[in-house]
Amino acid sequence: MSSLAEVILKRIRCLPEGSLLSARHLLHLGNRGAVNQAFSRLAKDEHLLRVARGLYVAPVATRFGKRSPATERVIRSLAVTTHEVIVASGARSANALGLTRQMPVREIFLTSGQSRILRLGKAEIVIKHAPKWQMALGASYAGQAVRALAWLGPNHARRAAVKLKKLLPASEWRALQSAKPILPAWMAELI
Numbered sequence: 001m002s003s004l005a006e007v008i009l010k011r012i013r014c015l016p017e018g019s020l021l022s023a024r025h026l027l028h029l030g031n032r033g034a035v036n037q038a039f040s041r042l043a044k045d046e047h048l049l050r051v052a053r054g055l056y057v058a059p060v061a062t063r064f065g066k067r068s069p070a071t072e073r074v075i076r077s078l079a080v081t082t083h084e085v086i087v088a089s090g091a092r093s094a095n096a097l098g099l100t101r102q103m104p105v106r107e108i109f110l111t112s113g114q115s116r117i118l119r120l121g122k123a124e125i126v127i128k129h130a131p132k133w134q135m136a137l138g139a140s141y142a143g144q145a146v147r148a149l150a151w152l153g154p155n156h157a158r159r160a161a162v163k164l165k166k167l168l169p170a171s172e173w174r175a176l177q178s179a180k181p182i183l184p185a186w187m188a189e190l191i
Helices: 003-013 023-029 032-044 071-082 090-096 141-152 157-167 170-178 185-190
Strands: 049-052 055-057 060-062 065-067 086-088 107-111 116-120 123-129
Touching: 003 023, 003 032, 023 032, 032 049, 032 055, 055 071, 071 086, 071 116, 071 123, 086 090, 086 141, 090 107, 090 141, 141 157, 141 170, 141 185, 157 170, 157 185
Parallel strands: 107 123
Antiparallel strands: 049 055, 049 116, 060 065, 086 107, 116 123
């Protein structure tokens, strides 16, 4: 293994689980082509996982072998790297808030940035661009409530809104009410 690849491995081993690394972070070590080639070889040898074009993450070593890092950690790292808001989808939010028992099969997240697909081993993570009103309250409980209500739709949201009123802390409910001007009319009416 070349010294550039060893330096990349040392660097990524020092980072927390799920931290993303790209060639642009390491251009001080060599020219772009050499750094890209080192990343490519490390991914081919399974020392790194290629998450998306130009983005890599280290697999987690366990006593049973290597596994992909936790999805939430990779998503958090991507949000920090790209300076975007990335949150759970409406289906996942509705499940987390106890509004449905359905567990989403696909891992879908919403973002204020561009849509993309990440691959963690054999898992596919879909990141979809969402309208500003769904992202306005971020990852808070109030933000989860907005996305859950949007996912449920106007026909099923009335019962969910009643349940949310009891479930959410008063401060989160007030945050939800303060967002009424940017929400769709049917949702603002429910809140």
